[in-house]
Amino acid sequence: MGGFWPVPDVLAHLAGRWRVERSVRDLVSGDEGRFEGVTVFGAPRVEPLSEGELPERGLPQGGLLHEESGTFTWQGVARPAERTLRFLPGAAPGTADVRFADGRPFHQLDLSSGRYIADHPCAADLYRGEFTVLDADHWRTVWRVGGPAKDLVLITDYAREDREN
Structure with a gap:
């Protein structure tokens, strides 16, 4: 595997x-942890909002729901972990607006060159993702988180398990 693999349509x-x-x-501490699991990028739900949910004001329709679940082990303790993100159509064709x-808002994503750098300020810390x-079946993110509250490196490798498209 050498170089980057251009992606004309992120979603x-x-x-x-x-x-x-x-x-x-x-x-800072030298502590290391590990997450292992799966991420499913699928169509967002279409059922009506349940009582108490707020409507998504001003968000574009369509996109993918990113649902990640697995086990996170930190300092020898394994715990279930999950997160959900929304990958919406971006401002330019083939890009994504990640929420x-x-x-x-989280960050924009344009993989037309096979590589993208994104920044996300979070309070006084800065998340920089590459x-x-x-x-076609492997991609990676490297998040460097720096600031007064955090000093972390998160490296995530993704390998396709199936092909829905």
């Missing part, structure tokens, strides 16, 4: 089920 490329392996390293589950597509 079409990501659709499906991916095996996930993530390492987490605290650069947290509640609709708050996304690289290695081939």
Whole structure:
């Protein structure tokens, strides 16, 4: 695997089920953790909102729901872990507008060159993510988190388990 693999349409490329392996390293304490699980990029739900849910004001329709679940082990303790993100159609064709589950903005994503750098300020910390597509069935994210509250490196490898598109 050498170089980057250009992706003309992020949402079409990501659709499906991916095996996930993530390492987490605290650069201050030296502690290391590991997440292993799956991520499914699927169509968002279409059922009506349940009582108490807020409607998504001003968010574009369509996109993919990113649902990740697995086991996170930190300092020898394994716990179930999950997260949900929304990958919505981006401003330019083939790109994505990545949002947290509640609709708050996270970052943009454009893999047309096979590589993308995204920044996300979170309070006084800065998350800087590098996304690289290695081939049709493998991609990686490296998040470097720095600031007064955190000093972490998170490396996530994704391997396609199936092809829904």
